[in-house]
Amino acid sequence: MEPITIKDIAKALNISTSTVSRALRGSYEINTETKKLVMEYAEKMNYRPNPIALSLKENRSRAIGVIVPEIANNFFSQAINGIENIAYNRGYHVVIFQSHESYEREMVNVQHLFARKVDGLLISLSGSTRDVNHIENYRENNFPVVYFDRVPEITDAHKVVADNFDGAFRATEYMIQQGKRTIAHITSPPVLSITQERLAGYKAALEKYGLPIREELIKFCYFSPEEAFNAIDSLIKNYQPDAFFTASDRLALNCYEAHKKKIIELPKDVMFFGFTNLNVAHLLEPPLSTIVQPALELGQTAAEILLDIIENKRRGKGYETIKLKTDLHIR
Amino acid sequence: MEPITIKDIAKALNISTSTVSRALRGSYEINTETKKLVMEYAEKMNYRPNPIALSLKENRSRAIGVIVPEIANNFFSQAINGIENIAYNRGYHVVIFQSHESYEREMVNVQHLFARKVDGLLISLSGSTRDVNHIENYRENNFPVVYFDRVPEITDAHKVVADNFDGAFRATEYMIQQGKRTIAHITSPPVLSITQERLAGYKAALEKYGLPIREELIKFCYFSPEEAFNAIDSLIKNYQPDAFFTASDRLALNCYEAHKKKIIELPKDVMFFGFTNLNVAHLLEPPLSTIVQPALELGQTAAEILLDIIENKRRGKGYETIKLKTDLHIR
DNA sequence: TTGTACGCGTTATCAA
DNA sequence: TTGATAACGCGTACAA
Numbered sequence: 001m002e003p004i005t006i007k008d009i010a011k012a013l014n015i016s017t018s019t020v021s022r023a024l025r026g027s028y029e030i031n032t033e034t035k036k037l038v039m040e041y042a043e044k045m046n047y048r049p050n051p052i053a054l055s056l057k058e059n060r061s062r063a064i065g066v067i068v069p070e071i072a073n074n075f076f077s078q079a080i081n082g083i084e085n086i087a088y089n090r091g092y093h094v095v096i097f098q099s100h101e102s103y104e105r106e107m108v109n110v111q112h113l114f115a116r117k118v119d120g121l122l123i124s125l126s127g128s129t130r131d132v133n134h135i136e137n138y139r140e141n142n143f144p145v146v147y148f149d150r151v152p153e154i155t156d157a158h159k160v161v162a163d164n165f166d167g168a169f170r171a172t173e174y175m176i177q178q179g180k181r182t183i184a185h186i187t188s189p190p191v192l193s194i195t196q197e198r199l200a201g202y203k204a205a206l207e208k209y210g211l212p213i214r215e216e217l218i219k220f221c222y223f224s225p226e227e228a229f230n231a232i233d234s235l236i237k238n239y240q241p242d243a244f245f246t247a248s249d250r251l252a253l254n255c256y257e258a259h260k261k262k263i264i265e266l267p268k269d270v271m272f273f274g275f276t277n278l279n280v281a282h283l284l285e286p287p288l289s290t291i292v293q294p295a296l297e298l299g300q301t302a303a304e305i306l307l308d309i310i311e312n313k314r315r316g317k318g319y320e321t322i323k324l325k326t327d328l329h330i331r
Numbered sequence: 332m333e334p335i336t337i338k339d340i341a342k343a344l345n346i347s348t349s350t351v352s353r354a355l356r357g358s359y360e361i362n363t364e365t366k367k368l369v370m371e372y373a374e375k376m377n378y379r380p381n382p383i384a385l386s387l388k389e390n391r392s393r394a395i396g397v398i399v400p401e402i403a404n405n406f407f408s409q410a411i412n413g414i415e416n417i418a419y420n421r422g423y424h425v426v427i428f429q430s431h432e433s434y435e436r437e438m439v440n441v442q443h444l445f446a447r448k449v450d451g452l453l454i455s456l457s458g459s460t461r462d463v464n465h466i467e468n469y470r471e472n473n474f475p476v477v478y479f480d481r482v483p484e485i486t487d488a489h490k491v492v493a494d495n496f497d498g499a500f501r502a503t504e505y506m507i508q509q510g511k512r513t514i515a516h517i518t519s520p521p522v523l524s525i526t527q528e529r530l531a532g533y534k535a536a537l538e539k540y541g542l543p544i545r546e547e548l549i550k551f552c553y554f555s556p557e558e559a560f561n562a563i564d565s566l567i568k569n570y571q572p573d574a575f576f577t578a579s580d581r582l583a584l585n586c587y588e589a590h591k592k593k594i595i596e597l598p599k600d601v602m603f604f605g606f607t608n609l610n611v612a613h614l615l616e617p618p619l620s621t622i623v624q625p626a627l628e629l630g631q632t633a634a635e636i637l638l639d640i641i642e643n644k645r646r647g648k649g650y651e652t653i654k655l656k657t658d659l660h661i662r
Numbered sequence: 663t664t665g666t667a668c669g670c671g672t673t674a675t676c677a678a
Numbered sequence: 679t680t681g682a683t684a685a686c687g688c689g690t691a692c693a694a
Contacts, residue, residue: 002472003446005671016681021673031679048446052392053671055383056686063426071411077403084429093447095394096427098415115334115379116424256614278611283587285616336687347665352689362663384687387670 004045013041024049055117064306065113066096067106067123069150074249074277075295076124079149082299083122090307092119099126101223107134120144120306122299125152127189127223144309148302149293151193151321158309159321160302164194164275167291167326168201171273172245174289174330176209180243180271184217184235186228186255187247195220198247198275217241221251228254233263242267246274252288275326287331294324335376344372355380386448395637396444397427398437398454400481405580405608406626407455410480413630414453421638423450430457432554438465451475451637453630456483458520458554475640479633480624482524482652489640490652491633495525495606498622498657499532502604503576505620505661507540511574511602515548515566517559517586518578526551529578529606548572552582559585564594573598577605583619606657618662625655 006024010017015034023030023038024047041047055061064087068076080096087094095118099106106126111134113121123135123145132152139145139157151159175183185202188195203213217239219231232255235241246252252274259266273289274281281288301322308314337355341348346365354361354369355378372378386392397414399407411427418425426449430437437457442465444452454466454476463483470476470488482490506514516533519526534544548570550562563586566572577583583605590597604620605612612619632653639645 006673007671017671018673018682019680021671022680025673029679034679048442050387050671051447052383052386053686054673056381056387056670056688057672057674059686061383071402072405072408074403077408080402081429093426093428093443095424097424098412112424116382253611253614260614280584280609280611280615283584283591283616284611284614337689338687348688349666349690350664353664356689360663365663381687384670385689387672387686388688390670 003050004042004047005050006047009038009041009045009047013037059117060119061117062091063093063095063116063118064303064310065109065116065118065121066094067099067109067113067121068096069099069101069124069126071096071098074279075149075293078277078295079124079299079302082296082301083303084299085296086300086303086307092307099129101127103128103130110134110138114138114143119310120146122146122148122302122306124149125192126150127192130191144306146302146306146309148298149194153193156319158305158319160298160305161193161197161321161323162293162298162326163323164197164326165201165204167275167293167328168198168245169205170201170328171289171291172202172205173208174328175243175245175271175273176205176211178271181211182217182239182241183243183245184219184239184241185245185247186219186221186232186235186251188220188251189222190220194275195247202245225250225254229258232258236264236266240264240266241270243271243273246272246276248274249276249278252276252278256284256288281329282331289331290329292327292329294326297324334381335378336381337378340369340372340376340378344368390448391450392448393422394424394426394447394449395634395641396440396447396449396452397425398430398440398444398452399427400430400432400455400457402427402429405610406480406624409608409626410455410630410633413627413632414634415630416627417631417634417638423638430460432458434459434461441465441469445469445474450641451477453477453479453633453637455480456523457481458523461522475637477633477637477640479629480525484524487650489636489650491629491636492524492528492652492654493624493629493657494654495528495657496532496535498606498624498659499529499576500536501532501659502620502622503533503536504539505659506574506576506602506604507536507542509602512542513548513570513572514574514576515550515570515572516576516578517550517552517563517566517582519551519582520553521551525606526578533576556581556585560589563589567595567597571595571597572601574602574604577603577607579605580607580609583607583609587615587619612660613662620662621660623658623660625657628655 006017006020010020020038023035066083071077084094097109103126106129135145146158148160151161206213221228221231244255275291277292277295281290337348337351341351351369354366395418402408415425428440434457437460477489479491482492537544552559552562575586577586606622608623608626612621
């Protein structure tokens with residue numbers, strides 16, 4: 001079933017390809033009968049315009065690229081849902097790549113997507129990305145880019161993020177109000193925007209309540225499980241925190257593992273609070289209180305802005321950073 | 332930074348486009364010096380062939396389509412990892428769509444991908460898909476398709492699946508050996524291959540140990556949470572199972588919810604066993620024993636077969652169904 | 663060894 | 679109202 005082309009239709013109906021093309025697009029200059037004839041035949045033969053030919057002609061692909069650190073992560077897969085949602089409704093498809101937290105992979109992915117002529121890019125930076133020249137090179141030349149979740153510090157950029165400071169602040173405040181005094185903070189690499197914002201929220205809450213900021217309770221973890229385990233173990237051994245404030249699914253679970261292993265007894269009413277979109281948080285023991293990010297909305301918003309840029313629907317609007325509220329689930 | 336084309340290079344070096352084209356491909360008929368000249372200039376200008384033009388010419392896109400019910404699901408996101416892995420290494424990119432368990436969405440996705448001229452399709456069927464005419468139409472006309480995980484019954488097809496029967500059998504056998512006698516089975520819609528295979532494994536184990544098959548202990552659940560809750564609640568109320576054998580992440584978690592609500596006390600040593608790739612199974616209370624599917628390998632294998640078909644590397648090999656072993660994690 | 667011309671499917675421009 | 683032609687970027691058959 002080789003797909004049928006405009007040429008085939010033209011030949012079958014003994015008219016020219018340009019007439020067919022115009023008829024299919026409903027051009028006003030075409031005779032109503034001819035139009036009908038063409039439409040019906042196209043319908044009957046199940047004609048579909050060849051998107052690749054269109055792309056070549058229009059120099060656009062009606063596809064947008066998405067780069068995330070990992071797909072196998074609730075937050076990102078929900079965000080992708082949101083992106084796909086919007087893109088789909090506006091006639092775009094979505095090409096997804098993973099950086100696997102590697103700067104090199106991220107760079108290659110960007111080049112790849114650009115070479116593939118995606119019409120724009122949505123990206124959440126890898127945990128080892130220190131600067132965004134590899135992206136800004138393209139963006140400065142009018143390649144539309146929207147950063148989301150993990151965003152760069154640069155100001156000339158479109159960004160969509162969760163209000164990490166606020167979420168971290170409220171969570172920490174709650175723990176303090178519950179009487180916790182030794183609140184460990186186990187978090188992602190310091191280069192990430194989310195790390196810094198959450199850390200700032202944590203510190204601000206401590207300060208508000210006159211509690212000391214103890215750097216020894218703050219652990220930055222990269223992405224090897226061993227590293228996290230060691231950090232947490234030593235934390236428990238040396239300081240026996242009465243609360244753990246974690247920055248990701250994985251780090252929260254690492255804490256539970258350590259707690260379960262019980263190298264040292266933790267306070268009976270130890271509290272766990274984390275940034276996570278895990279759907280099992282309330283089933284853990286003790287339950288994990290969570291700062292839930294609006295992953296779906298984040299994806300949707302980022303996609304909407306990107307498509308607006310692509311379709312030139314943002315006249316007048318400049319760069320902006322959109323901040324979405326997080327949800328506290330106390331358990 | 333408009334991308335540079337062969338034409339630009341030709342003009343800059345005062346030679347013809349065909350010479351450039353041939354030089355770039357290292358054609359033997361081109362003068363070594365010309366070649367070098369072209370190569371160096373291309374390198375310097377960061378020339379990249381336009382993949383869209385190539386696609387139009389070669390009538391292929393070097394992209395493969397993937398359709399899964401949901402991305403936000405450990406099993407599928409791991410499988411996608413495997414697919415991406417292989418595809419990437421063999422020079423293809425991956426376009427991912429979700430059917431959201433809807434037959435209509437699935438059908439539209441297939442058409443969409445086909446119109447986009449992906450070189451082949453990997454698909455795990457939606458929970459409401461009753462037949463695969465919408466896919467076989469294309470496949471019969473030489474559009475490469477490999478089914479994975481949730482596959483159709485038809486025999487003329489490439490399939491890659493987990494050994495669901497064996498996994499279910501071993502899990503059920505284990506529960507019986509542990510003394511469980513009222514083993515509820517909460518599972519996916521009966522149209523799915525995985526449902527049938529797992530059910531058969533469950534029944535076979537019961538039979539082997541001379542236990543009755545009680546249809547009232549078997550609940551098929553579609554995809555609304557309420558439905559699952561009701562099924563589980565009524566199961567608990569009426570039969571107080573001493574073991575739950577679930578077919579998915581979501582259903583397992585639904586059971587834990589119900590258990591936690593404690594509408595009726597379950598036996599103290601109630602056991603939970605489920606098909607799931609959740610990474611928190613061992614942290615639940617009581618821990619969830621799991622039949623883990625080799626999601627990554629499933630994806631890799633399916634992708635390899637698909638690419639072999641696309642690249643005509645399967646001469647002689649016919650249709651086959653590859654079955655990969657599951658892993659039992661007893662907790 | 664290199665160049666010219668064509669075709670992939672489509673649309674836009676210009677001519678009829 | 680319709681048709682012929684060129685163009686998007688590339689590879690290749692054929693000509694030189």
